[in-house]
Every structure is written in C-alpha cells, then in structure tokens.
Amino acid sequence: SEKYQLKTRDWDAPGNLVDYVTRVNRVRRAHPALQRYDNVRFYDADHPAVLWYGKSWGDDxxxxxxxxxxxxTRACVVDVPLEALGIAPEATYLMHEQFSDATYEWHGPRGYVELHPQRDPAQIFVLKQ
Structure with missing residues (x-):
C-alpha cells in the first residue's frame, strides 16, 4: 500500500504548507482558548461557503x-456573540487578525470578513476591548 511507503519530499516546493502550519501553531500556542477542545461554538455567517466559529477561555x-x-473569494457578514461575552450589543471593539496583524474596528454584533482562497483562506481574529 502506498500509505506505508517512504517518500522523499521537497519541503521548499510551491504549495508547501510548512510556513502556514507554523503560523497557525504560533497563534495556537499564544492563546489559551485555542488550547482547549471543549469550548468551540459555531456562529452564523451569511454565506454557506464560510465557516465561522469561536473559542473562549477567560478573557481570551x-x-x-x-x-x-x-x-x-468569499465575503460575508458574521455574527459575534457580544452579549454572551458580557459586551454590550451596541459596543465598539477591535478584532485583531493574527496572520496579517491587521486590526479592525467593529461595531455591534456583526462584522465583515473577506477570504481569498490562495492568499488567506482562513483568518483568525482575537477580540480586544
């Protein structure tokens, strides 16, 4: 069976995921919410091709x-459960995107995301008050 064969890999070949996985792991290690398995919650996104979920642990x-x-490319509006997080529904807050290091000011319980399949197929946001 092919799955048991040793293969030589070119780790520098185009399409290699090493850098991307390294960045994901760096974010995961920096956030306690991402180190738990019992705290995932899925929320509404207004496009069926976008998956939107959150994880919280304490203030993270x-x-x-x-x-x-x-x-x-898919763009949509996503729901943020402000009241469940103890944040007023009309509040202004910051969403810091971890890969691009961009910070966005969002107002109220909905925000906008745009995902490009080649450049940024996923975005990880940390809510800052």
Missing part, C-alpha cells in the same frame, strides 16, 4: 473564519 476570545470554496 478567538474567532476563526474559513473559506470552504478553494476557487473563489
């Missing part, structure tokens, strides 16, 4: 948007 609130379409 992390949200992840994933483009499930490998060919097209």
């Amino acid at each position: 609130h992390v949200f992840v948007a994933i483009n499930l379409d490998p060919e097209r």
Whole structure:
C-alpha cells in the first residue's frame, strides 16, 4: 500500500504548507482558548461557503473564519456573540487578525470578513476591548 511507503519530499516546493502550519501553531500556542477542545461554538455567517466559529477561555476570545470554496473569494457578514461575552450589543471593539496583524474596528454584533482562497483562506481574529 502506498500509505506505508517512504517518500522523499521537497519541503521548499510551491504549495508547501510548512510556513502556514507554523503560523497557525504560533497563534495556537499564544492563546489559551485555542488550547482547549471543549469550548468551540459555531456562529452564523451569511454565506454557506464560510465557516465561522469561536473559542473562549477567560478573557481570551478567538474567532476563526474559513473559506470552504478553494476557487473563489468569499465575503460575508458574521455574527459575534457580544452579549454572551458580557459586551454590550451596541459596543465598539477591535478584532485583531493574527496572520496579517491587521486590526479592525467593529461595531455591534456583526462584522465583515473577506477570504481569498490562495492568499488567506482562513483568518483568525482575537477580540480586544
């Protein structure tokens, strides 16, 4: 069976995921919410090709948007459970995107995400008050 064969890999070949996985692991290690398995909650995204979920632990609130379409850019509005996090529904807060290091100011319980399948098929946001 092929799955038991040793293969030589070119770790520098185009399409290699090593750098991407390294960045994901760096974010995971930095956030206690991402180190637990019993705290995932799925929330509404207004496009069926976007998966939106969050994980919280104490004051660490992390949200992840994933483009499930490998060919097209997907943009949508996502729900943020402000009241469940003890934040007023009309509040202004910051969402810090971990891969790009961009910070966005969001107002109220909905925010906008745009996911490009080749450049950023997923975004990881940390909510800052």
